[in-house]
Amino acid sequence: MKKFLKIVGVILGIFVVYCLIAMLVVDSKCHNEQSIVINASKEKVWQNVNSMKTFNTWNPWMKMDPNLTVTYKGTAGEVGDGYTWKGNDDVGEGEQEITAIVTNEKVATKMHFIKPMDDTATSDLLLATEGSATKVTWTIDYEIETLFKPMKPMMNYQMNKSFSEGLEKLKELSEK
Template identity: 55%
Template structure:
């Protein structure tokens, strides 16, 4: 029993030490990006990323939320267009901040639930041989208490961005 309690004590101590190091030394700036090469010209890829409505056909985050509903303001393909989403335990808004046709869609995210927060997202298309490289990025500022969660965030973003980009690739290469 003493050995078990020692092990638990050491684990708790390591977690506390990690959290303190993360809080003190991890940057508050969070950036994540993932890319995929799609075997299609960027004009064809743009049809699936050039508007919020098109984006929502392959966006993996909306598929994870139960009872997901969306209300659009505009068509989603002009600066200022937006949508509001609501679902079980989740609510937020995404609005278009920049459009460079066939090259870039920039958006601002406002998370309302479960936590209030803001992030910027960009989808950038660049030629890659006979195909198109799609790079999906997100940037936000972490609160002090979120800093220790960076590795978990990276893992989740890798999974979700990977799923979304693979779905985009399937849709575009049809």
């Protein structure tokens, strides 16, 4: 039993040291980025990214709550086009709005997360011609509080997993 407690103590000690070091060393700024090449023209892909309604047809977080409440505002495909969402603990509550558009090239948005915690982020969808295909890059930038810095590797993993899932769905929709 003493040996078991010693092992648990060492593991707990390592975890505490990791957390302290991460809180002191890890950058609070976060940037995630994923890209995919879609075998479709920029114009065709653009039809699936140029408004919040079309974005939500492949947005991976939309399927996390079958009872998610979404309310749209503004004119689709224009600056100010946005939506609010309210859902279960997996998706929380917040709003997202288009802040800039460059037709067939870029949609920039800002997000305000209300629940489970108040926070903000910016996100871009960038389209570039790659031969007869289109490369789509999805980015997000946000900051995390010091107490959450030890969780940054797990947050990056989960964000990249969600981005990949969403981009695969976008590819599927755009290549039809």
